[in-house]
Amino acid sequence: MRMKNRDLYLILADTSLILGQRLSEWCGHGPAIEEDITLSNVALDYIGQATSLYKEICAQEKDGKTEDDWAFLRDASQYKNLLLSELPNGDYAYTIARQFLFSAWYYLYLEQLMASKDEFLAGFAAKSLKEVKYHFQHSRDWVIRMGDGTEESATRMQNALNEIWTFTGEMFTSTKAELAAAEEGIGVDHLSFQDAWNELVENTLQQAQLIKPENGWMQKGGKEGKHSEHFGFILAEMQYLQRSYPGAKW
Amino acid sequence: MVDLQHQIWQILQCVEDPEIPYLNVVEMGIVREVKVNNGIEVVITPTYSGCPAMKTIEEDIQEALAENGFHEAIVKTVLSPAWTTDWMTDDALSKLRMNGIAPPERGASDKGLLMGKIREIACPRCFSKETTMISQFGSTACKALYKCQECLEPFDHFKCI
Numbered sequence: 001m002r003m004k005n006r007d008l009y010l011i012l013a014d015t016s017l018i019l020g021q022r023l024s025e026w027c028g029h030g031p032a033i034e035e036d037i038t039l040s041n042v043a044l045d046y047i048g049q050a051t052s053l054y055k056e057i058c059a060q061e062k063d064g065k066t067e068d069d070w071a072f073l074r075d076a077s078q079y080k081n082l083l084l085s086e087l088p089n090g091d092y093a094y095t096i097a098r099q100f101l102f103s104a105w106y107y108l109y110l111e112q113l114m115a116s117k118d119e120f121l122a123g124f125a126a127k128s129l130k131e132v133k134y135h136f137q138h139s140r141d142w143v144i145r146m147g148d149g150t151e152e153s154a155t156r157m158q159n160a161l162n163e164i165w166t167f168t169g170e171m172f173t174s175t176k177a178e179l180a181a182a183e184e185g186i187g188v189d190h191l192s193f194q195d196a197w198n199e200l201v202e203n204t205l206q207q208a209q210l211i212k213p214e215n216g217w218m219q220k221g222g223k224e225g226k227h228s229e230h231f232g233f234i235l236a237e238m239q240y241l242q243r244s245y246p247g248a249k250w
Numbered sequence: 251m252v253d254l255q256h257q258i259w260q261i262l263q264c265v266e267d268p269e270i271p272y273l274n275v276v277e278m279g280i281v282r283e284v285k286v287n288n289g290i291e292v293v294i295t296p297t298y299s300g301c302p303a304m305k306t307i308e309e310d311i312q313e314a315l316a317e318n319g320f321h322e323a324i325v326k327t328v329l330s331p332a333w334t335t336d337w338m339t340d341d342a343l344s345k346l347r348m349n350g351i352a353p354p355e356r357g358a359s360d361k362g363l364l365m366g367k368i369r370e371i372a373c374p375r376c377f378s379k380e381t382t383m384i385s386q387f388g389s390t391a392c393k394a395l396y397k398c399q400e401c402l403e404p405f406d407h408f409k410c411i
Contacts, residue, residue, distance in 0.1 A: 020300075034384060034385035034387070034395060035385075037385070037387055037388070037389070038385060038386060038387035041300075041387045041390070041391040042387070043300075044298075044300030044301075044302065044391060045298060045299055045300040045391060046300070047300055048296070048298065048299030048300030048301065049299045049300070051299075052299060052329060119330070120329075120330075122330070123328075123329045123330025123331070123332070124329055124330075126330065126331070126332045127299060127329045127330065127332035127333075128299060130332060130334075130411040131298060131299060131300075131391075131411075134386055134387070134409070134411075137386060138386040138387070141386070
């Protein structure tokens with residue numbers, strides 16, 4: 001039976017999974033071995049978090065599906081991840097900027113989700129928060145290092161922030177399902193921590209001597225299954241094995 | 251019952267952590283509970299959500315119990331309460347130090363760290379506090395990479411979570 005707050009779980013799980021998949025593309029390609037290892041570890045954290053959520057959906061719905069079915073056997077329009085998570089990696093500044101803006105948001109979100117009346121979500125949030133704290137610290141360090149670095153690194157970081165900014169608005173919109181869950185004390189109204197996010201971002205950009213982009217037109221749709229042109233490609237790569245060899249195990 | 255429980259804990263103490271083999275899963279604080287009332291159930295919790303060692307740990311526990319005649323034992327994974335380095339035993343911390351890994355400090359979370367506050371980590375070899383962090387993530391997600399300014403050796407620090 002379809003669980004009541006499935007969409008709330010899926011937005012979280014799909015965002016983690018897709019961002020994890022994106023970051024894993026850096027494995028073997030990082031600009032330095034430490035960074036290669038870092039992004040691979042961060043990717044593992046996200047994929048682990050997604051797995052926990054899919055497993056919980058399976059445990060509650062008891063329809064014989066496994067977490068792998070959720071990850072590998074859906075079509076693009078069935079994924080509810082934030083658009084930001086599916087953006088291609090770009091250069092290192094772009095990956096770091098995406099990581100910084102996202103993990104600042106995710107940290108604040110999880111902090112509130114810890115008070116959820118849904119026992120599983122509260123436990124999940126407490127666990128994940130510890131990991132995301134390190135993701136945020138890592139990306140924050142690099143934003144400052146690049147922003148306050150050479151002309152080249154500062155330009156790249158500023159360009160990355162400017163480009164990604166249009167995808168940050170979606171983080172603070174809530175779907176009907178999310179608002180209903182927030183009403184019941186299970187989910188979180190994302191607007192409630194927008195000020196805190198702005199402050200966290202401003203504080204860092206100031207230290208990095210970077211300019212916070214102006215709010216303009218914001219892209220959205222990921223949470224309703226409307227994705228960017230990049231999404232089909234990442235799914236094709238991620239799902240290749242299960243699509244070509246259905247049920248393959250090792 | 252108490253004897254049986256004791257026996258299970260003893261067996262679990264022989265199951266090593268696949269990534270830090272000189273520590274066992276009990277010292278690591280991974281085993282949360284042993285239930286013996288309706289069959290044997292061992293409750294474990296992951297250190298990190300994405301810890302690739304969890305599956306191996308689960309299988310190793312099952313195997314160790316089976317070897318001792320407990321074929322029907324169940325291993326259950328829970329996320330809550332979230333694992334913390336504060337659950338690692340004192341023994342575990344000194345074994346880490348002896349093996350060249352700076353152990354986590356007690357008293358896990360410190361919000362100041364979020365905005366770049368740096369912890370003072372002592373070198374596990376020469377005990378100097380003149381050390382610098384090279385990378386937030388080391389050989390595994392649970393470790394950070396440091397360098398000692400005094401003896402110039404690089405070392406892993408087991409992060410505090």
